[in-house]
Amino acid sequence: MNVTLPTAESLRSALAGLLDGLPPKQAAQAVDRLIASYRGTTPTDAPVLRDRSDVAAYAAYRMPATFEAVRSALAALCDAAPEWVPATHTDIGGGTGAASWAVAGAWEGPATTVLDWAEPALELGRELAGLSGVPALRGARWEKARIGAALELAPTDLVTVSYVLKELTELARTELVDVAAAAAQAVVIVEPGTPDGYARIIEARDRLIAAGLTVAAPCPHSAACPIEPGTDWCHFSARVSRSSLHRRVKGGSLSHEDEKFSYVVATRFPVLPVAARVIRKPQIRKGQVLLELCTRDEGLARSTVTKRHGELYRAARDIAWGDAWPPADTE
Template sequence: MGVELPAALRAALDRELEGVSRRGLAERAARTSAAYRSGQGSAGVVRGLEDALAYALARLPATYAACATVFAEAARMAPGFAPRTLLDAGSGPAAASWAALEAWPRVEHITWLDESPPFLDLAGRLASDAPAPLRASDRRRADLAAPGAGWPHADLVAASYALAEIPPARQAEVVASLWAACDGVLALVEPGTPAGFARLLAARQALIAAGADILAPCPHARDCPLAAPDWCHFSVRLPRSRDHRLAKGAEAPFEDEKFAYLIAARPGLAATARAPRVLGHPRAGKPGIDLRLCGSQGLEARHVPRRDKPGHAAARRLGWGDVFEG
């Protein structure tokens, strides 16, 4: 059910949890989440390995699931893109790096940038039995809010749930530095909140102005047609382990992670033709299926009648975030 952690990462996380109080981790996870929601960054929140482990237990599965979904879309949109190098900016416990290696197994060299030594330490421990590029990752302590100091170029640059920790006045500069380091594809992932969407909308405008091609989720380079209180976001379902449920103080065996994202590419990268994208859940009724789409000209409402058997069968398989080929 949903997007699961790779077996090697799941096993590594279980090893780190051996002998550790689950109640203590749950308390740390709750404090960490509250601190993040109040606007604190990793440097002030994650002060030791146990804080990093509590965060990973609570957030690593969802971060991985969102990144895996975004990278799968990047691979679909640019089927010839085969990155050999990855820059994981604001890497935390490196969920994005694991997801990238699943999507593009030919990645050979990975650089982690993070301000938090405990995160870099935990990421290395979790990668102790991982594929070689993760084990041999270049781990650099770096404050993304002071960008550009020796960041290496990479075919794929990813920043997942990182812009949220950057002061608003510095976010444009960080996006510019990420783009400057990118030789192929830049993937930004943020919480699926109005604030997360606003950060990505600003990044989108800046990247288009800088000459980037937007691969997804937008099927166009026009102004975003959505207006408040609406915002563009998506959802991915992931299973919760027993420890994950304890850390989250939850009982449901699954979680629906809401996220927003942006995939930008250097001009000239071969890409699949854009198609309208489904916004929200399709609505099925007796007459047919109603879809809300973002298309080349903006927002569209599409009704696929039941009498259109091939079209209706195809529409029944569509979910939130999928492209509509009809």
């Protein structure tokens, strides 16, 4: 039986169908307010999405980028544990469900529960899921819950927490990560690819390790991050195709954008992390490729791959930021 799996294109189509007629001026104003909120430095400890217009603007503005960022993190989990398939999934602070769309695209049929404190977001997410044509999404449960302190989670295979920690106080962040670690077999946390987003990921990573989980990605190990605090930050990039609706709401003219994000994946089951990961965009020069790597045994390292490396050089010319190194078929 052929089962429909969600794609970036199907998400854009569902958004276009649901948000057709959204007044551009109203949407633009809501987006401006949301941008100011998300880029601010003070945790809100309250829902950022207040009403239907906020949620509609958010969905058009953020869902495609969140989908691509989470999909990248899930792909790294699949690479580290190719035989593992979650039967249940809880999307904490899932809002309109972008992470749940990504999960439904990575594995066929996990039973998903989306938790969020903004009822308008849950309502729109439920409508979008109904337009998806994907059984797992259409059967998802959408439940209102206060995210952060005192959140109770039933045992689940997979927990996703995407672009949520920024909205919480420090205490609520730590409690949320601890609850996720206790409930799940695998935890995927995604934050903006900024210095403060990376700092929240490192904080969460440390707590997940302390709770007994093993880092599956992006790091090649569960030891301390080799980046000296304050000198740099680990982040990655996902290409996001813009629909006409997306361009209209965000005021952009390009057909795509690059979403910068930081993430951590940790599990309670055995995984095989990569030997090294490309942590910056590869620099292609005449006859050579310069790679910035995070390695399992040597920490941060730079590698220059030249033509004399033959097959490895050809692989390096095709390698992308965030990929494993060396590729499995060249080892």
